[in-house]
């Protein structure tokens with residue numbers, strides 16, 4: 001991976017796979033730090049499973065892919081002097097209040113810190129693939145500006161007849177987000 | 186900055202076309218977006234298809250969907266184009282190649298043979 005935004009896409013896909021109806025991605029940036037948090041209300045993990053999930057030698061996968069998943073995210077964050085943390089409540093133990101929060105902190109000054117890259121494309125990919133999901137994006141920029149988008153809000157504007165995955169809508173979202181970043185420069 | 190009024194105008198334009206859309210036979214563009222695909226560059230390929238289809242006014246003709254691992258990870262990013270029963274598999278795709286596939290295959294029905302898995306073998 002050459003961009004943090006690709007790792008963010010990979011981590012957010014975990015929430016999709018966990019069957020979450022609500023997923024939020026928050027990025028907080030200062031001049032020296034980048035923190036991202038993905039929160040979902042998916043099936044969650046038991047404490048036992050969570051304890052093993054960042055161990056690269058313990059995986060539910062059939063094949064080991066290099067450069068991805070939680071163990072790699074942890075390694076990448078730590079390499080910059082940052083850290084990763086996951087908290088989770090399993091559906092099996094907490095049927096009414098379950099889900100997962102994954103947070104990673106990166107020190108931007110470190111030579112091993114990857115650039116955030118094309119975060120707009122990550123957001124659009126998530127929405128295009130999961131138009132029914134409630135997805136909230138919020139990016140707090142180093143200068144104090146904020147770029148945000150909520151699919152629940154857009155659905156409220158659009159009504160039920162139109163899918164958020166429609167190419168025309170995705171294109172509008174790209175222009176909207178790109179414009180919002182531009183204004184905050 | 187883009188306004189919500191514009192979004193509503195886009196919706197109204199789309200809804201006025203809904204009936205026509207249902208009558209048309211559709212092409213399905215399937216992009217492999219599993220982790221292996223994403224690592225190989227599938228994200229810009231997906232976005233180029235979705236946004237290219239919108240810009241070229243081809244939304245009545247083709248839909249773009251994401252799928253998991255197509256099973257030929259060494260050829261990622263992989264894109265399958267379905268027209269009825271017929272399937273074309275494009276491999277090692279890039280956003281530049283997508284522009285050509287949209288122009289020749291999606292618009293004009295001419296398969297871009299040089300990008301297909303058949304050309305690789």
Ligand SMILES: Nc1ncnc2c1ncn2[C@@H]1O[C@H](COP(=O)(O)OP(=O)(O)O)[C@@H](O)[C@H]1O
Pocket residue numbers: 010011014015018040042043044045053060061068069070071100220
């Ligand atoms: N948000 C989440 N909700 C529930 N389970 C999760 C979540 N994130 C990760 N997991 C669990 O941890 C495992 C490892 O995740 P990851 O390292 O991303 O690898 P992979 O997704 O390829 O399995 C997943 O297979 C899943 O069982």
Ligand SMILES: [Mg+2]
Pocket residue numbers: 010011013014069070
């Ligand atoms: Mg994963």
